[in-house]
Amino acid sequence: RKEVEQDPGPFNVPEGATVAFNCTYSNSASQSFFWYRQDCRKEPKLLMSVYSSGNEDGRFTAQLNRASQYISLLIRDSKLSDSATYLCVVNPNYGGATNKLIFGTGTLLAVQP
Amino acid sequence: DTAVSQTPKYLVTQMGNDKSIKCEQNLGHDTMYWYKQDSKKFLKIMFSYNNKELIINETVPNRFSPKSPDKAHLNLHINSLELGDSAVYFCASSHRLAGGTDTQYFGPGTRLTVL
Numbered sequence: 001r002k003e004v005e006q007d008p009g010p011f012n013v014p015e016g017a018t019v020a021f022n023c024t025y026s027n028s029a030s031q032s033f034f035w036y037r038q039d040c041r042k043e044p045k046l047l048m049s050v051y052s053s054g055n056e057d058g059r060f061t062a063q064l065n066r067a068s069q070y071i072s073l074l075i076r077d078s079k080l081s082d083s084a085t086y087l088c089v090v091n092p093n094y095g096g097a098t099n100k101l102i103f104g105t106g107t108l109l110a111v112q113p
Numbered sequence: 114d115t116a117v118s119q120t121p122k123y124l125v126t127q128m129g130n131d132k133s134i135k136c137e138q139n140l141g142h143d144t145m146y147w148y149k150q151d152s153k154k155f156l157k158i159m160f161s162y163n164n165k166e167l168i169i170n171e172t173v174p175n176r177f178s179p180k181s182p183d184k185a186h187l188n189l190h191i192n193s194l195e196l197g198d199s200a201v202y203f204c205a206s207s208h209r210l211a212g213g214t215d216t217q218y219f220g221p222g223t224r225l226t227v228l
């Protein structure tokens with residue numbers, strides 16, 4: 001089983017739609033969770049961290065369910081500029097302070113005009 | 114004012130050659146990383162250095178040798194290049210925290226093609 005699993009997509013949605021991405025992780029001891037965004041032929045960039053109580057940043061909402069080892073990202077009112085690959089990222093915190101990140105394979109989002 | 118820079122951006126070379134990729138960060142971070150992103154877009158960590166000390170060394174062929182002359186630089190040397198080494202190599206940097214949660218900033222990537 002992969003350490004971090006995501007639906008690869010692609011998700012093709014019209015502008016203005018709401019879209020949700022899901023991710024599961026295998027290591028129940030994982031401590032830190034993130035969503036990164038990667039545009040085509042560019043580097044990954046942090047979109048948002050994911051906190052236990054859930055958190056929101058504008059049109060983006062992230063949720064964490066530790067019991068199910070499940071992370072989600074909701075994008076409301078999709079814009080053309082949201083088209084990218086969304087990477088679910090987990091820090092399993094092996095042995096403490098190694099700052100090692102495990103990346104999912106990403107979910108491709110294409111927002112259509 | 115580039116935060117994490119890599120050179121070269123593109124590298125095309127023949128099998129069996131030896132090549133190096135350089136990375137520099139001006140963010141004052143103490144930890145740097147090398148990642149490999151293969152043709153299926155899977156991004157996987159290879160190495161990490163903290164204050165010039167190797168702290169993460171994943172299962173990588175020993176043809177790959179990282180070197181950190183100081184905490185702002187992390188280079189990657191690859192000997193005897195193979196077809197399977199073709200990928201995009203990303204450098205990243207961050208602060209190292211006890212909780213391991215600090216943001217990692219990525220360089221623009223080096224697209225390596227081995228012919």
